[in-house]
Amino acid sequence: GAGVSQSPSNKVTEKGKDVELRCDPISGHTALYWYRQSLGQGLEFLIYFQGNSAPDKSGLPSDRFSAERTGGSVSTLTIQRTQQEDSAVYLCASNNGGRYEQYFGPGTRLTVT
Amino acid sequence: SQQGEEDPQALSIQEGENATMNCSYKTSINNLQWYRQNSGRGLVHLILIRSNEREKHSGRLRVTLDTSKKSSSLLITASRAADTASYFCATAASGGSYIPTFGRGTSLIVHP
Numbered sequence: 001g002a003g004v005s006q007s008p009s010n011k012v013t014e015k016g017k018d019v020e021l022r023c024d025p026i027s028g029h030t031a032l033y034w035y036r037q038s039l040g041q042g043l044e045f046l047i048y049f050q051g052n053s054a055p056d057k058s059g060l061p062s063d064r065f066s067a068e069r070t071g072g073s074v075s076t077l078t079i080q081r082t083q084q085e086d087s088a089v090y091l092c093a094s095n096n097g098g099r100y101e102q103y104f105g106p107g108t109r110l111t112v113t
Numbered sequence: 114s115q116q117g118e119e120d121p122q123a124l125s126i127q128e129g130e131n132a133t134m135n136c137s138y139k140t141s142i143n144n145l146q147w148y149r150q151n152s153g154r155g156l157v158h159l160i161l162i163r164s165n166e167r168e169k170h171s172g173r174l175r176v177t178l179d180t181s182k183k184s185s186s187l188l189i190t191a192s193r194a195a196d197t198a199s200y201f202c203a204t205a206a207s208g209g210s211y212i213p214t215f216g217r218g219t220s221l222i223v224h225p
Binding site for chain 1: 143144146148154155156157158161201203205206211212213214215216217218
């Protein structure tokens, strides 16, 4: 079946603009994760959605970052008033919850100029 | 919070040689997973080893887990140029959060 998809694959934006990144998880997966990866670094957890529970937002670096997941499926990560330090690859992953393997999308490479 | 840290940060070998990379973590885990990442894009799951397991195999991959030392190793035997990638370990805590913690990865280059 289809894997996790993300759009856009690349996004270049000017400092101060808002951006929206989209993630389509694998159909039926109850859990969805957002991560950020800066050049040459590991994955930094941002936010976790599990079913109808309140999301775990503990990894969001500032109040400029927010995310929602509509209908338990598609998720959108929004970054307001982008800064140059927001430049990174944003990765989305999904699974059926629990401590199991995650299925990752190809990522969105965000460049803030 | 606990964190998996891979060692070495970078590894360069010739095709046909074995590659070994290590992961250390800090607190009790439910399981440990290894992932591969090509060209800074999405990660691909390789293998999951549970805390009550000591060794697991998948094709040319061999993973060991030593919970007393809080460490794991990933061995890739008879490496190929296509194995060139970054490899990450991710630890899942034995209680509480379901959010895995990823290390910074080992960058492996296999020369043909």
